[in-house]
Amino acid sequence: MNYLPQKPHPGFNRFIFSKSILIFPLLLLLIIFFPKICPAKIHFIKEKIIIRIQNGELEVNGHYFFWNESGSSDATLLSYPFFGKFPHKINVHTNKDGKYSKVSYRKAYKKNSITFPIYLNPKTELEVKVRYIQKILENQAVYILTSTEKWRENLKEANFDILISKELKGVNISYETDSIEEHGNFVIYRISKKDFMPTKDLIISWEGGENE
Secondary structure (H helix, E strand, O other), rough: OOOOOOOOOOOOOOOOOOOOOOHHHHHHHHHHHHHOOOOOOEEEEEEEEEEEEEEEEEEEEEEEEEEEEOOEEEEEEEEEEEOOOOOOEEEEEEOOOOOEOOOOEEEEEHEEEEEEEEEEOOOOOEEEEEEEEOOOOOOOEEOOOOHHHHHHOOOEEEEEEEEEEEEOOOOOOOOOOOOEEEEEOOOEEEEEEEEEEOOOOOEOOOOOHHHH
């Protein structure tokens, strides 16, 4: 299957779709010059994010869910950006019928992001798992949320588990937490949202500690 030779949409969140990917060159030209002819049928519907901050590193395990509303198979190119230093470990998988398959990606250092394709069968949901680890250069970590608006629809559900080392003091999180509990060497902050359109990024800061 051929992919659109098109740059990902600017200002994206964790994912922004390129236009639907079709096989025939004529249809590709129609999409490029007349995008409204073939509106996007793939929707970004929910996410489950586990964030761990420890030993001067940020680890993100993101589970993202997409829905293909059309009656035919479809594919799209996703772009996944990072805030701060480019991660030194990145893994991308898709989950189909309980089986995870590794997905190849391309690095875009200038845009501090990666891009990769996904394929969805008709009327199906697909889970995409992205795991990355990056060094923390300051006393804060940022998970980009605000560009969810580029999908032009709210997330049905968004859940965040934020595990922060007990060594870090004066923790502040840019969203109000629903619960806080201690587990081993971590304090766990949980945030749950329904029908969610972010108005700010998820920023986690602290009063020094590991990075001083």
